[in-house]
Amino acid sequence: MPDVDVLVIGTGPAGAVAAWEAKRAAPELDVVLLERDPAVGSPVRCAEGVGDRGLREFASPEGASWVARKIARVIFVAPDGTEARVAERDVCWILDRTRFDPFLASQAAADGAAVLVGTEATGMVPARQGGWEVRVRDAHGEAVYRARVVIGADGVEAMVGRWAGLDTRVAARDMESCAQYVLEGIAFDPDAIYLQFGGRIAPAGYAWVFPKGVGIANVGLGMVALRGDGRSAREYLDAWVARRYPNGVRVGGTVGGVIVHTTLRRICTDGMMAAGDAAHMINPLSGGGIVNAMKSGRLAGRTAAAAIREGDTSERRLAAYHRAWMALLGEDHLKYYRIKRAIEDLDDAFFNGLARTVNAIPQQQRTLGRIFAHALVRHPQLIPVAARFFV
Ligand SMILES: Cc1cc2nc3c(=O)[nH]c(=O)nc-3n(C[C@H](O)[C@H](O)[C@H](O)COP(=O)(O)OP(=O)(O)OC[C@H]3O[C@@H](n4cnc5c(N)ncnc54)[C@H](O)[C@@H]3O)c2cc1C
Numbered sequence: 329m330p331d332v333d334v335l336v337i338g339t340g341p342a343g344a345v346a347a348w349e350a351k352r353a354a355p356e357l358d359v360v361l362l363e364r365d366p367a368v369g370s371p372v373r374c375a376e377g378v379g380d381r382g383l384r385e386f387a388s389p390e391g392a393s394w395v396a397r398k399i400a401r402v403i404f405v406a407p408d409g410t411e412a413r414v415a416e417r418d419v420c421w422i423l424d425r426t427r428f429d430p431f432l433a434s435q436a437a438a439d440g441a442a443v444l445v446g447t448e449a450t451g452m453v454p455a456r457q458g459g460w461e462v463r464v465r466d467a468h469g470e471a472v473y474r475a476r477v478v479i480g481a482d483g484v485e486a487m488v489g490r491w492a493g494l495d496t497r498v499a500a501r502d503m504e505s506c507a508q509y510v511l512e513g514i515a516f517d518p519d520a521i522y523l524q525f526g527g528r529i530a531p532a533g534y535a536w537v538f539p540k541g542v543g544i545a546n547v548g549l550g551m552v553a554l555r556g557d558g559r560s561a562r563e564y565l566d567a568w569v570a571r572r573y574p575n576g577v578r579v580g581g582t583v584g585g586v587i588v589h590t591t592l593r594r595i596c597t598d599g600m601m602a603a604g605d606a607a608h609m610i611n612p613l614s615g616g617g618i619v620n621a622m623k624s625g626r627l628a629g630r631t632a633a634a635a636i637r638e639g640d641t642s643e644r645r646l647a648a649y650h651r652a653w654m655a656l657l658g659e660d661h662l663k664y665y666r667i668k669r670a671i672e673d674l675d676d677a678f679f680n681g682l683a684r685t686v687n688a689i690p691q692q693q694r695t696l697g698r699i700f701a702h703a704l705v706r707h708p709q710l711i712p713v714a715a716r717f718f719v
Pocket of ligand 1: 342482485603610
């Protein structure tokens, strides 16, 4: 039975950064990072957009092989097709996650963590002498690892949290169904991301065009299935793509779920922490989770290292991770979630009107704050939500 100090389950952004940070904080520890898929970063189940500031906390995008495109503009598209351009600065990057996730894992490996691909955790039980016994399966058979601390970074499925006794259930209204194609041979501004709203296009969600290059983009949508008319996200996407890009060639595609709720009430227990999607740390307003996953992985990795050094890996000690996460982003997510619920009830006429109002503001002055202020004038019922948001 191999003995390890920190066993990280899942090599997405949360897990890779957790292993990297744990090893960096305490080089003497044995850190093992598991990935079920045969290659880190594939298949891609993501639109791959990240904000500039968040990304830079972890790596510099200039000239990096894992960047697909730099984005300078955001274009909101109202249900009636009216376009409103919002930002004109470095706003975000579109990654190539088949390279970005391996880049993060390689940072962990360079600091001494062992990265095992094609290796799936299949269950775990508390070990008699403390920590966890984790069953692991790879092409050669099964093994059991004893780990002092387990970090569950296994994405939306969140099995590790469940094995450890966390309540990882999600209400249907808080789960977005997503579908996406990589479309080639389509016309759009390659320096802009497009966010398309409309109850008939993506109920209680939005559709996106995230450029990967000139003429090629991730084109997808996320919707709350409960708000739809019985059709799947894929069927909604097919209908939208047929209207907007009838000649686009599909060179890739994915479907997946995004949890648009707030952080789990409990994200750690004795010898175990959950990070990233597995702990429901996605921004509930935007559905973005890459940077959040990395930030939570950093906190979890550092907490694991410090706790092991102190010889105390109890839930009480690991709760420092939960508190740090809530102060960093978790509290904000509670506010974003309230805004999301309020926005869900707005109809197409609201978005059409807002786009026209925004277009009447000179382009240099179109900040998100000003747009929000206009939204409040038209929809005073948002004011209590906004007040809570900004306080
Ligand atoms: C269609 C779609 C579009 C999205 N677009 C964006 C976007 O543009 N920007 C953004 O910021 N976010 C986006 N997201 C969300 C983003 O993909 C996630 O928030 C992010 O990947 C979370 O990282 P993570 O490390 O927590 O989990 P993941 O990236 O899901 O990584 C979890 C890893 O764990 C592995 N694993 C699972 N179970 C086991 C096991 N038992 N043993 C071993 N390994 C296991 C999985 O194979 C996987 O590699 C999107 C999501 C979807 C579905």
